[in-house]
Amino acid sequence: MKRILPFIIILAVLGIALVSAWYLTRTMPATTTAVGSQSQQPASTAPQTGSQPQPGQPVASKGVPGAEPAHTLGPANAPARLEEFGDFECPPCGMFHPILVEMHKEFGDKLHITFREFPLTPPHQHAVAAASAAEAAGMQGKFWEMHDLLYDRQKAWKTQFDVRPVFEGYAKEIGIDVEQYKRDLVSEYVAKRITLDGSRGHSMGVTGTPTVFLNGREVPFESLPADQLRVIIQREIASAGKQ
């Protein structure tokens, strides 16, 4: 018995490991926090941002409201309504950025895109600063320009000790009033928008970035590559056409 006991132990461990692995693949843990984890009411008034959603058109049917007006691309009555929760310092978000640009070009008026701030702090030390920079640029109507720059040059700024001068350079590059940008950057309005978007993300069960919802339903992270996302969007558009 003693000779075969170790083999029994080894096989038992292997069996337990396989069963545990099978169980965990079905129920992955979700433990994370982001800015805006506390529930807050949406801002009742807001200055103009770069893109204007249609009044009375919620981006998704569930969750508490995020910052309004949200940063959007495409018509509000588009059959496919995509909402992304992103963090400018998150590498996978940076990888997802060109995919979303591609989808926007490809589907045009049939796709409505909303970006929500979901800076993860920690681990991303500059995530809130980047989100603030985008929101401050948005107050001068250049949210998407700053959004694109932050993602395109993510690798350049994320390793910097102080990102403020870098982002001020971006602000100058996209042609906004840098002094106004610096004032807006530290404004309560900008901070509140980030908090509201974060609160919305939490209320919708967002646990990491990028998290994407399409017509109110979460798109699995593994379905975010362009070829798979394209099929899902096409399906949503086709489904809307039948109704």
Added chain:
Amino acid sequence: MRRTWIYAIAALLALFGFADAIYLTIEHVTGQSVRCTIIAGCSEVLSSSYAVVAGVPLALIGATAYFSAFSLATLAAFGYRVAASLLTPLSFAMFLVSLWLIYLQAFVIRAFCQFCLFSALITLLFFVAVLIARRVKSV
């Protein structure tokens, strides 16, 4: 301390490493590991090009190594001498790979994943346990 008990401790350490590697493998397979979460640095580390070797997740290779280590340590604890002799090169190889991975995290990726650091600690302790087991008397 008897050699048997040291091998038993080594087996237990390998079991912890095995659990850690399985968790990382599942995260990788389900795509969770490449999503950013509050877990510091893991997305940077696990979404890097070093997380996959020839199409195989490094975590899965790690899980295989830990299971082999656990099996050999268990057999060694029950007196299988061949298993004991295989443990030394295996633990040394795992230790070297761990050092390489810490170097990558510190100087190449510039981000640390605590699951990877836990694995490195386990590997170090396992290596030390195997070395001690080689030096003590069997009775």
